[in-house]
Amino acid sequence: MVTVQNITKQYGKTEALKNVSFSTGVGEIFGIIGPDGAGKTTLFRILTTLLLPDSGTAIVNGLDVVKDYKQIRNNVGYMPGRFSLYQDLTVEENLNFFAAVFNTTVKENYYLIKGIYKQIEPFKKRKAGALSGGMKQKLALSCALVHKPEVLFLDEPTTGVDPVSRKEFWEMLKDLKKQGITILVSTPYMDEAALCDHIALIQLGRIMSINTPQQIVAEYRNKLYATKSESNYRLLKQLKLRSDVASCYISGEYLHVVFKNNTAPFIENVEIHNIQPTIEDCFIQLMGVNNVDR
Amino acid sequence: MNQFLSFVKKEFRHIFRDKRTMLILLGMPIAQIILFGFAITTEVQNIRVAVLDSSKDISTQRIIDRIDASKYFNIAQTIHNYDEVDKVFQCGDADLVIVFEERFNENLIHTGKAQIQLIADATDPNTATTEINYITSIINSVQLELMGTNFVPIQIIPEIRMLYNPQMKSAYNFVPGVMGLILMLVCSMMTSISIVREKEMGTMEILLVSPMRPIYIVLSKVMPYFLLSCVNLTTILLLSVFVLGVPVAGSLFWLILVSFVFIVVSLSLGMLISTLAVNQVAAMLMSGMVLMMPVLLLSGMIFPIENMPQILQWLSNIIPARWYISAIRKLMIEGTAITFVLKELAILLFMAFFFITVSLKKFKIRLQ
Numbered sequence: 001m002v003t004v005q006n007i008t009k010q011y012g013k014t015e016a017l018k019n020v021s022f023s024t025g026v027g028e029i030f031g032i033i034g035p036d037g038a039g040k041t042t043l044f045r046i047l048t049t050l051l052l053p054d055s056g057t058a059i060v061n062g063l064d065v066v067k068d069y070k071q072i073r074n075n076v077g078y079m080p081g082r083f084s085l086y087q088d089l090t091v092e093e094n095l096n097f098f099a100a101v102f103n104t105t106v107k108e109n110y111y112l113i114k115g116i117y118k119q120i121e122p123f124k125k126r127k128a129g130a131l132s133g134g135m136k137q138k139l140a141l142s143c144a145l146v147h148k149p150e151v152l153f154l155d156e157p158t159t160g161v162d163p164v165s166r167k168e169f170w171e172m173l174k175d176l177k178k179q180g181i182t183i184l185v186s187t188p189y190m191d192e193a194a195l196c197d198h199i200a201l202i203q204l205g206r207i208m209s210i211n212t213p214q215q216i217v218a219e220y221r222n223k224l225y226a227t228k229s230e231s232n233y234r235l236l237k238q239l240k241l242r243s244d245v246a247s248c249y250i251s252g253e254y255l256h257v258v259f260k261n262n263t264a265p266f267i268e269n270v271e272i273h274n275i276q277p278t279i280e281d282c283f284i285q286l287m288g289v290n291n292v293d294r
Numbered sequence: 295m296n297q298f299l300s301f302v303k304k305e306f307r308h309i310f311r312d313k314r315t316m317l318i319l320l321g322m323p324i325a326q327i328i329l330f331g332f333a334i335t336t337e338v339q340n341i342r343v344a345v346l347d348s349s350k351d352i353s354t355q356r357i358i359d360r361i362d363a364s365k366y367f368n369i370a371q372t373i374h375n376y377d378e379v380d381k382v383f384q385c386g387d388a389d390l391v392i393v394f395e396e397r398f399n400e401n402l403i404h405t406g407k408a409q410i411q412l413i414a415d416a417t418d419p420n421t422a423t424t425e426i427n428y429i430t431s432i433i434n435s436v437q438l439e440l441m442g443t444n445f446v447p448i449q450i451i452p453e454i455r456m457l458y459n460p461q462m463k464s465a466y467n468f469v470p471g472v473m474g475l476i477l478m479l480v481c482s483m484m485t486s487i488s489i490v491r492e493k494e495m496g497t498m499e500i501l502l503v504s505p506m507r508p509i510y511i512v513l514s515k516v517m518p519y520f521l522l523s524c525v526n527l528t529t530i531l532l533l534s535v536f537v538l539g540v541p542v543a544g545s546l547f548w549l550i551l552v553s554f555v556f557i558v559v560s561l562s563l564g565m566l567i568s569t570l571a572v573n574q575v576a577a578m579l580m581s582g583m584v585l586m587m588p589v590l591l592l593s594g595m596i597f598p599i600e601n602m603p604q605i606l607q608w609l610s611n612i613i614p615a616r617w618y619i620s621a622i623r624k625l626m627i628e629g630t631a632i633t634f635v636l637k638e639l640a641i642l643l644f645m646a647f648f649f650i651t652v653s654l655k656k657f658k659i660r661l662q
Binding site: 045048049050051052069073074076078080082083084085086087088089093096097098100101102103143144 | 296297299300301304307308311312495496497499500501502503504505506659660661662
């Protein structure tokens with residue numbers, strides 16, 4: 001559905017994307033996972049024909065993003081990272097306007113957005129600027145869907161949204177997938193990666209790994225240990241000084257540690273136990289950066 | 295078509311919901327016309343005159359009566375002693391003192407020469423000059439009449455004649471200027487700001503990734519401002535005719551047609567600015583600096599172009615408002631036929647064509 005080959009993009013001397021290649025299947029949720037500044041937005045803008053790549057090719061829905069940009073603009077849906085609707089128009093007016101811009105009506109594709117729009121319909125006379133973060137996202141998604149796109153590009157749709165709304169949002173994406181829409185979604189939240197069919201881990205403009213979330217976790221090479229003490233920072237410092245520690249970083253209320261010989265030594269007054277790695281652990285391992293405080 | 299209409303409707307919603315924009319758009323013409331028409335006026339009225347008449351004869355009385363009859367002058371008092379002149383000014387009882395020499399009429403008849411001294415308060419030199427000019431022309435006209443009846447050898451009298459604005463009404467001067475200024479501001483500034491706002495808010499990203507062709511996006515952004523400009527044009531014309539009393543001397547049809555061409559020039563300038571500016575502040579500054587100041591200073595609205603240094607005269611040629619104001623002066627105040635405005639019209643048409651071409655060339659179908 002979307003095929004990207006060796007895309008490179010530079011802003012002056014900064015390399016935003018370097019030889020990025022991947023391809024997605026039809027009707028799947030493909031996640032681009034990476035921290036801020038990894039190049040996610042640049043990639044989305046190239047795929048939505050808003051930017052030209054310096055080199056490489058990208059095919060969306062069988063159409064070239066450079067040559068056939070006009071056709072692509074007819075049948076993709078795009079939700080930019082920043083809330084980009086008209087704040088001074090009401091919910092209803094926004095939706096009707098975007099339907100008209102895409103030469104359709106809300107009625108025509110109502111079945112598609114019904115599940116999402118139902119939740120904000122009670123507020124349809126409210127100005128979009130007065131909506132809560134979660135409701136804004138739902139409206140933006142409705143507007144991006146109103147013309148029944150074949151590919152949906154969602155750039156960080158859940159950034160700045162509360163955990164409950166985030167969960168709801170992913171439920172909606174699953175429903176859309178069932179309708180046969182291919183969804184490309186980028187997110188800096190590692191926990192959302194597990195909800196995608198395939199993910200690409202991206203860092204500093206380079207793709208580090210592409211696979212299913214399960215496979216990425218399965219490919220974690222080392223044994224991972226979690227540890228915790230009264231003062232995690234003191235423990236972190238202590239562990240970093242040890243010669244048998246390969247990598248050590250903070251993850252939530254625990255410290256995640258990888259030992260060079262993959263076995264945990266006995267450390268006095270410290271409880272260490274083996275755990276299953278998450279996408280975040282895989283990401284950190286792939287970054288190849290040791291001893292990063294996170 | 296539905297696409298386009300929905301877009302225009304949405305654009306009007308933006309305008310109508312933003313009270314401040316509305317106020318600027320529709321209130322500005324009224325405020326400016328009234329400001330320039332009444333408050334900022336260079337004409338003088340109700341000048342209080344004190345008279346020191348030492349001869350009290352038929353000629354002096356005639357001159358005094360004539361001055362008193364004029365709507366610009368009121369004879370406030372008569373004084374009897376030259377020493378009182380200072381006092382009158384210092385007490386603020388008079389703006390101007392007229393002193394007739396002794397035996398005024400006799401001198402006039404026998405020697406053909408008589409003297410009048412005009413003393414003005416020159417703390418405000420511009421007003422003083424205007425007052426002196428007014429009163430001199432009144433005295434001159436009386437002098438001419440006297441000569442006619444008395445067969446005195448003809449003297450050379452400087453003829454002062456105010457073409458098209460005999461009463462030197464400043465409103466005549468300002469109305470075309472205000473029209474140029476307001477249409478320029480509404481069209482260029484508002485259009486550029488509203489297009490740049492879409493970029494700044496990120497909505498342009500979504501609009502670009504839609505089947506709507508960029509040219510229609512721009513056209514539908516421009517359309518509401520074109521209509522509003524027409525409303526403003528009507529307001530200004532109505533105000534100037536019925537409130538300021540400036541008549542439309544020439545053809546109304548051509549006046550409106552030339553205005554339409556100027557509106558198109560301004561809109562396309564706004565489009566051009568929107569392709570260059572990255573945010574609303576930049577768009578505002580650009581239209582303010584690049585358009586408003588030159589329009590005020592170089593278009594001939596305030597300072598006559600003929601009096602400018604050569605280099606500024608050249609510079610004024612590239613300012614659309616200069617040609618528009620010149621055309622409107624001819625069409626509206628002087629009442630000339632369109633054939634005398636063809637040069638201005640041609641230049642404006644060329645500018646419209648040029649700016650539209652450049653801004654369409656520069657319009658980005660992508661983000662960069």
